[in-house]
Amino acid sequence: MSSPDQAGECLISRADLARGIDRIALQMSNDLASSTRPPLLVGVLKGSTLFLADLMRSMHLEVDIDFISISAYSPSGSSSGVVRIVKDLEVDIAGRDVVIVEDIVDTGLTLNYLRRSLAERGPRSLRAVTLLDKVARRIVPVDVEYSAFEIADVFVLGYGLDFQGLYRNVPEILAVKDIAKLANDPMLLVRSLFVEAGA
Ligand code: IMP
Numbered sequence: 001m002s003s004p005d006q007a008g009e010c011l012i013s014r015a016d017l018a019r020g021i022d023r024i025a026l027q028m029s030n031d032l033a034s035s036t037r038p039p040l041l042v043g044v045l046k047g048s049t050l051f052l053a054d055l056m057r058s059m060h061l062e063v064d065i066d067f068i069s070i071s072a073y074s075p076s077g078s079s080s081g082v083v084r085i086v087k088d089l090e091v092d093i094a095g096r097d098v099v100i101v102e103d104i105v106d107t108g109l110t111l112n113y114l115r116r117s118l119a120e121r122g123p124r125s126l127r128a129v130t131l132l133d134k135v136a137r138r139i140v141p142v143d144v145e146y147s148a149f150e151i152a153d154v155f156v157l158g159y160g161l162d163f164q165g166l167y168r169n170v171p172e173i174l175a176v177k178d179i180a181k182l183a184n185d186p187m188l189l190v191r192s193l194f195v196e197a198g199a
Pocket residue numbers: 047102103104105106107108109110111154155156157161162163
């Protein structure tokens with residue numbers, strides 16, 4: 001059976017994730033310290049959930065959270081950039097200091113859409129934070145005020161990021177070595193990560 005070393009490898013360890021998140025949490029806390037109301041962290045479902053949970057715990061000020069979910073665009077490459085909101089925010093963001101919390105910025109289409117959509121609602125300020133930034137894959141330029149880790153053009157999973165709905169609860173970021181092999185057998189890494197580890 002495959003081991004994680006054959007099909008995927010650790011790209012960012014738990015300890016490095018914690019260090020990177022603490023670093024941007026401090027920057028964000030300083031930048032948002034003058035907010036008149038608690039800043040609103042907007043988690044983009046579902047990939048940002050673990051990151052958001054750790055980020056807000058590392059921040060040194062009171063924060064509020066809400067979630068938004070948007071439809072996936074075609075990952076075929078020639079993406080149209082057409083995305084739509086499938087679960088909207090529950091709170092009114094007018095006058096609020098808002099930070100969009102993304103798991104990863106890849107082509108930039110999703111964040112670009114979200115920034116434009118939320119900006120129209122009149123927030124006091126609008127920023128974006130991402131755990132991972134695949135700068136080399138960008139199709140549209142988009143502002144990302146805080147980025148914990150810049151990574152190469154490689155498919156990653158774990159710590160909230162999925163492949164076909166799997167692997168979100170892997171506690172570290174793994175780089176997939178052979179995406180075609182995983183596509184052919186989506187459970188490949190599940191077996192090696194969880195079953196063989198005796199979890
Ligand atoms: P963008 O619109 O191309 O920037 O894509 C952002 C979304 O694509 C993320 O929120 C993820 O859901 C997904 N995505 C992009 N790259 C990866 C990856 O390497 N692993 C898992 N999901 C990814």
